Amino acid sequence: MKLALLGTLFLSDKRKDLLLLLIERPMNIDEIKSTLNVTSSAMMTQIKILIDQGIILYENDQYRLSSFGEVIVKKMVPLLNTLMVFEDNKQYWENHKVKGIPAHLLESIEELGSCELVEPELNRMYELPKKFTDNLVQSKYIMEISSSFSPTYPYKYIELARKGVRISLIITESVFERFETEYSEQLKDYLGMENTELFVCKEDIDFASSVVTDRFLSLTLFYKNGMFHNHAMMSFEMDALKWGEDMYQFFRQAAQEVTGL
Structure with a gap:
């Protein structure tokens, strides 16, 4: 289960970008597509995986982070920023x-x-x-x-x-x-x-x-x-x-x- 969750978070750039987007506010699928410049089919596959893991929720025609998802993404940000510092040089x-x-x-x-x-x-x-x-x-x-x-x-x-x-x-x-x-x-x-x-x-x-x-x-x-x-x-x-x-x-x-x- 632990390995599966790590894979969910880090094996897809689309998932990472989506999570970083939703930490700002809930969005509907059109806003997500427009902001990330992706197609519905490509993004819906990633959304389904994250919903199955309990990381995001679908309510009132919008996708948002679950309470669990918010904790995870807030922990992700420093790690991603650290990786950026090292990868750039x-x-x-x-x-x-x-x-x-x-x-x-x-x-x-x-x-x-x-x-x-x-x-x-x-x-x-x-x-x-x-x-x-x-x-x-x-x-x-x-x-x-x-x-x-x-x-x-x-x-x-x-x-x-x-x-x-x-x-x-x-x-x-x-x-x-x-x-x-x-x-x-x-x-x-x-x-x-x-x-x-x-x-x-x-x-x-x-x-x-x-x-x-x-x-x-x-x-x-x-x-x-x-x-x-x-x-x-x-x-x-x-x-x-x-x-x-x-x-x-x-x-x-x-x-x-x-x-x-």
Whole structure:
């Protein structure tokens, strides 16, 4: 019975589309046909299967979800959204480490929504992707978690901070040590501004970086072999920004603020 029900829900795109449609409101067959662009014969076969399973009901010339069906479809939506996140960039997720993402955020990764993998041009492989930097310079605030070091960051963030952008960084101890050793003057400039914050996290950060602004979320993961490539998975959806802010707050709790050298 369990396997039969799973097959009912997931083996047919028409059934899935119908269920997602009826979660909005009851509809008659003409509305269903028009919205889903299907024929009566094709859809009635799927409707009969769902009625037999008790997932939808036929009342007053309309089809609607049963109470049981409503529960199922509400549970389906996060799963389908999660599958969409992974399927849109399947090769990326398969080849990169996701375990560095906190478990509770990995479980809600469907909130990333539509993602786009952005990479530098071939002749600028050691620079940040253009789409990332174009949106970064238009942001009003920036919150980043980073376990990787980029020589461009001290200069880029000081430049943006001087323009009034609010910037808060969480970095690992090893990244901080390199900043302090090789870029001490830039670090002093950064710490001396009123609109900047710097935190050092003593916990492991097992991904390259997470950047969230008022415009976008950017997530850069390590390859499964530990290698780093200068790319970013970007999302511009509001739920993704909230997800990125939750990620920042999670690591902020394990970090200590640096107020001066």
